Amino acid sequence: MTESSISRGLRRRLLADARGRCAYCHTLVSITGARLVVDHIVAEAAGGRTEFENLCLACHSCNEFKGTQAQARDTVTSKQVRIFHPRRDRWRDHFRWSLDGPEIVGITAIGRATCLALNMNIR
Numbered sequence: 591m592t593e594s595s596i597s598r599g600l601r602r603r604l605l606a607d608a609r610g611r612c613a614y615c616h617t618l619v620s621i622t623g624a625r626l627v628v629d630h631i632v633a634e635a636a637g638g639r640t641e642f643e644n645l646c647l648a649c650h651s652c653n654e655f656k657g658t659q660a661q662a663r664d665t666v667t668s669k670q671v672r673i674f675h676p677r678r679d680r681w682r683d684h685f686r687w688s689l690d691g692p693e694i695v696g697i698t699a700i701g702r703a704t705c706l707a708l709n710m711n712i713r
Contacts, residue, residue: 596628596640604628604647613646613676614656615694615710616685624650631675633658646676655708662707664699674704 596604608626610619619626626647632638635658648656661670674684684701685694694710696702705711 596645600642600645601628603642604645608647612649612652614648614652614674614704614708616681617649619649622649627653629653629656631677632660636660643677652708652710659707662703665696665702665706667699669699671699671703673707674700 611617612626613629627650629646629648629652630638630640631644631646634640638644656673659673662673663669664671674681679700684696684698684704686697687693688695694705696705
């Protein structure tokens with residue numbers, strides 16, 4: 591899939607849904623200055639479809655680190671768990687910003703595994 595193969599209507603819907611931030615790390619485009627890219631939440635290689643329910647907008651870094659990953663290791667339990675799904679999970683249920691601001695803290699196994707898999711705090 592190339593970004594140009596996504597219909598204008600679907601692209602507008604994704605832009606409206608994103609509200610100017612990455613679906614994974616929630617960093618605002620206005621802070622980074624980098625454009626968001628279309629991400630298949632479940633990778634095409636794993637059978638993910640090119641439809642709204644399986645697409646989101648992500649920053650380049652989150653998109654690149656995520657790749658085709660669907661699971662990662664929880665840093666507390668060392669168990670493999672699924673990573674954050676932007677369409678099914680609520681961000682605030684799994685993450686919070688650190689008290690001093692710039693770091694994303696995983697507050698559940700899914701949040702911790704996603705922080706690790708996407709290298710959210712190593713940019």
